[in-house]
Amino acid sequence: MAGGNWTKQNKVRPGAYINFKSEKKGENISGERGIVTLPLILPFGPEKKVLEVNTGTNIFDVVGIDINDSSALLIREALKRANKVLLYRLNSGERAKATHENLTIEAKYSGTKGNNVKIIIQTNIVDNTAFDVITMAGNMQIDKQSAVKTIADLKANQFVTFSGTGTLAATAGINLTGGTDGTITNQNYTEYFEAIELYEFNTMGIATTDSSLKAVAVNFVKRLREQEGRKIQVVLEKYPEADYEGVISVKNGVILSDNTIITSDKAVAFVAGATAGADINQSNTYVSYEGAMDVDTRYTNAEIESALKNGEIVFTINNGKVVIEQDINTLKTFTEERNKDFRKNRVLRVLDGINKEIKWLWDTRYVGKGHNNEDGRNLFKKDIIKLLESMQAVNALQNVVAEDVGILSGIDKDSVFVQIAAQPVDSMEKLYMEVEVR
DSSP states (O other): OEEEOOSSSOOOSOEEEOOOOOOOOSSOOSOOSOEEEEEEOOSSSOSSOEEEEETTOOHHHHHSOOTTSGGGHHHHHHTTTOSEEEEEEOOOOOOOEEEETTEEEEESSOSGGGGGEEEEEEEOSSOTTSEEEEEEETTEEEEEEEEEOBGGGOOOOSSEEEEOOSBOOOEEEEEOBOOOOOOOOHHHHHHHHHHHTTSOOSEEEOOOOOHHHHHHHHHHHHHHHHHSOOOOEEEEESOGGGOOTTEEEEOOOEEETTOOEEOHHHHHHHHHHHHHHOOTTOOOTTOBOTTEEEESSOOOHHHHHHHHHTTEEOEEEETTEEEESOOBOSOOSOOSSSOGGGGBHHHHHHHHHHHHHHHHHIIIIITTTSOSSHHHHHHHHHHHHHHHHHHHHTTSBOSOOGGGEEEEEOSSTTOEEEEEOOOBOOOOOOOOOOOOOO
């Protein structure tokens, strides 16, 4: 008998498909996990805008690129585990163009994919004074406008715009040319950070080998985590020197079953998607890399141990599958405030989740509404305890008791001081066993 969870009512086999969810907390708008953001260099699509791509989205409709195209590789890898990608095209170049008689055709966006566009103008079979204008992207027809008589009657489509005056003239095909992808600088990433800050997301993946850009990304995440309470993480390749719980470093890459090599900087996309997609009660330790048949660099046991101690994500082979050896971040300088528990990403997701949910409670139910007296503070305390208990119910926390939460009046009449004790649950990772032989 089939079973499991469901996201759409589209199961084929008979069975019981059951989801377990915490009780809804009114108008909770904090949102689910699973949102990753990627700034990418693309050969077409809107430039310097944040674009939403969900697991069921046809990205061709968003950026004019087929999901199987090599330029969409990192989007595919991120969506193996993430529910949503907030995509940002970093680059802009020249738009492809063409002219025919009085007609000028221009690609809607810059990029080399514009050079794959062809316009066909045919005499309409019903009205020989009118024309059918077909827009082709490679071998795919993406638009057809029938019985058009003048250039002014043409409408822009997903790929091109039309301009000019007068009547149309038939042609077997006009190929657009001159489209370029352009080059990027650090300023393009600065513009991305400014744009993406306005959106909610869980994890950012920066697929670069540039150390200066990595440092900028780390500073961006630190500011959002520490000054604005935005508990996000960024995934970078080979950057363990960050030594920070908000930064994940990827040491090696993988080889896909079609022999595509995903180097460590490109593997950032999968790890970022997996990190965003993991719930507060899930670890990515030993999570398999879907579609991978090998790692691009194999390490000895000693090298793997050294990498883990250094705070690096390593892909290894386990039972014939490519897996994440351990779900950790780059934190390795431990203090009383940030001990070794903070380097485990599952634990960090729990702590970040507490931060996010209590902030939501405070913002939506208590700021400007709650009375700062004993009764009002006790209501807030009960809501916090209820939240912690709901996290315990899904095995994110353990040993939750009412005494874990203390609330007092702050120094000012409008302030509240809260102290919370929490015990996050981690996943089983190490087995120590004795076998007595008799």
